[in-house]
Amino acid sequence: MALASCKTFALEGVIAHIVDIEANIGPGLPGIHVVGRTDTAISESRQRIKTAIINSKLSWPKTKIVVSLSPASLPKSGSHFDLPLAVAILLAGMQAQDEQLAADGYATWGTESFAEKIANTLFLGELGLDGSIRPVPGLLSATVAAHKQGFRTLVIPPGNAAEAQLVKDVRVLIAHNLREVFDWLRGTAVLKTPSHEPPPPRQQLMDFAEIAGQHEAKFAVEVAAAGGHHLMMIGPPGSGKSMLAARIPSILPELSTAQSVESTAIHSLAGAMGNVIAHAPFISPHASLSRPALLGGGYGNPRPGAVSLAHNGVLFLDEASEISPAVLDGLRAPLEDGEVRLARAQREITYPARFQLVMAANPCRCAAEDPSKCVCRSTARQDYLRNISGPLRDRLDIVLELSSQQALLHTTDEESSATIAARVTLARERAAYRWKTHGLSVVHNAAMPSTYLRRHCAADETAMALVSAYLAEGQLSQRGVDRCLKLAWTLCDLEGEDSPGLDHIAQALSLRGEGF
Template identity: 45%
Template sequence: MALRRTWAVALLGVDGVLVEIEADVRKGGLPSVQLLGLPDTALQESKNRVRAAVQNCREDWPETCVTLALSPAAVPKTGTSYDLALACAVLAGAEVVPPHRLDRTVLLGELALDGRIRPVRGLLPALLAARREGMARAVVPTAGLAEAKLVDGLEVFGATHLRQVIAWLRELVDLDDQPPPPPARSEPGEVPDLADVLGQPEARWALEVAAAGGHHLLMVGPPGTGKTMLAKRLCGLLPELTRHEALEVTAIRSVAGDLGEDTGLSPTPPFVAPHPSLSVSALVGGGTGWARPGAVSRAHHGILLLDEACELGPKRLEALRTALEEGEVRIARRDGTFRYPARFQLVLATNPCPCAPAREVDCRCAPHARRRYLGKLSGPLLDRVDLRVRTRPITAMSVYGGPDPEPTAVVRERVAAARDSARERWQEHGWRTNNEVPGPVLRREFSLPSRVTALLDRGLESGAITARGADRCLRVAWTLADLDGRTVPEAEHVAAALEFRDRRAA
């Protein structure tokens, strides 16, 4: 009998903390198993799962006092991913298996009572944390091997049963290091093309500006005018994700349990469009116990579409404000704070009134009802939305027989050129889009002549815009200059940016 240790990972949001599991198997004493280190209910129950799995693998469970300590002790431990590490720690402490292969090896997996190793959530962020802490190897469920292989610099093995891991520790077999082939899937559908949207030249232009600068967008208009169609085509205008961005997106999907069979790194920005009836926790993250990522985090580096935005209500809409400003969500719990990244582009789409007629002249709502309906989009929230645009009903059949609208490929070329200009301008600061540039930098280091900002100054003086709104106008002006091929915004770009913030559009 001896004191042995293994390694696992505790997840706090998408941040992993390496956990050292010590097993003290004593000679003598009453048979018992003590689990220390702030385990939750699921982890407390692992004592019975692990014992049954070991015995069903025809291995001897020590009939003595077993103490299992999870360190750092002050970090809450949640979930069932510790089962495999606990089982190996007890077997090594009881001298049933040699301990040398456990050194610098992370073990992750839930055990069934018969010893099968079940997949767990959060493999990717857990292994990224293990690599950062200097671990050399990892043993994971075979079902999650493809996800685990996304982490470079770490030797990863897969196992389907506890017996395989025991035989590997005894150097009798080698574990799989190649993921199984993915099941056959149908070809993914093509990205919706912007050419499908008829008319709406103002909204199409706003969509192009939003894609070029990473700006937030509000579209107000009657039903059937193409608001949702336009929003779904925004992802097709954005550049592909870098490997680092794709890893962040996949890590969030892993924690949320959204990966399924699709475990590869996708270069396409995510598009998330939750139903208007979702809760605040589903929107920004939370829930009981382990706080899970919400829609704003699943849209990280992509698009969050809130269709029928006024139906969400003020409580849910106001919960977006911190995420829009800071690019992350922090969920406070009794035992700590969970952090999830949430740097997304927000697209709001709403009808102008509750009755939502096809033509505004047919509206039956009283003026105060219209104001109350759009008043759910508060001033502080609208202040963070750079572009506001109205969509108009199609009024002429000539639109259907006229020239073809510009396809996504043509618009994407202009967006890519504008983004390249912005990236070259801000690269020494580490920013990639105009929307990321802080206002003080635009006002001091990249200040514009007074003749260019005269209209903006008058808006501030009259109270038509706030200081935050002025900063956002400057960012949009830089984007308009990039699309126009200019190196510095001119007065007409500032005027156009102010027009995008016209409250009459909302």
């Protein structure tokens, strides 16, 4: 009987848990039995692993193989278990050969040295039938977990090399096929580390200089980008709603290293393996999306939804009036908490979801800009945006009404995205420095804790008196007061002022569009 083990990981949301894989070879009918609360992908991997080992010209044990994945209570899913399962079986097979060789008086493989080499190594990768190692989702989460738990080495597929470089102080080794891994374990081959490549260049984005006119709308979008505020645009077709939203990423600053790691880990889980997210993501799902598509879900290990894919970026919901009210109301908790919690049997999976929400809608079904030309019934026009509930409206910082009459024919002398982006970046730097002096690590004003803002960073007395009047008349809710203050701070940062005054509060109240 021979027993060997190696380590890999299991995903629970964006959290990776270390899994110990033990392979035992002993007497019994030939076959492989995998236990430890596994999914279909792992159960079906048995024949794939056997074929890959044989095609790699390696020895497959001709007896009973039992593989245990522990902790047994942790659900395990994914094809990344292929490589560590194969490694554990190969090591157990070599140990069985060692026992037989030692009994016959011959030289052994020396599997003790193999065990020492893999004690601090994580293996992950999907095996092809020819023994090639293919990229797998969730590698960045495993790399972060390996760093936190003291694992010094990762053996990964070449297709995951780019994202693995984001975590420092972890030795990453690239293996193209199973034979390379086996020879590395024996000490007869060397696995290479990935070459450190610069971040991918920013894709050519659409420019604000291409939009003629709409200066008030452009200013509102600039304010939203500078403070990370949520934006709603209402206007007829052709007024520029989608054009404005699509150009928001062109004025947002690049992600920090920590933000890049977070966003890349989420996109890797969603299947975008090997792609480094260095710039603010822009996610624009179709209006027919379901609640799981928006928030995340699915069988087994739930996949992240659109709100998590937009983490550190922009979630654009076009034709918001066509989205189900139940789906839209699912946004309320992520907008407040910055995360999505998916309840499952005996566990809860959390995905980060701190995004900037941008919505666009027509004023009514016939989309007439002038109410006098609307062919809809009066009740239909009044009820057109009723799918956007009051609590969700209260979480919108800026409500912008667009008109096609504000557009021009030519784009002469229009500001470029680079010019606007410079102001946005400067405003964010002012805000980050100010809140850092308060001991807070927030990247923009919209992320400020509301209680701290009211107590320590309110506007001047005259400005707060105006806010109090709106609150007393019921035109502002308590949440509306907080969002108005955050909006006023962003306007203050764009102007380079030290603190918001009456003009900033009045402008913030105007941008909130209390009539919506």
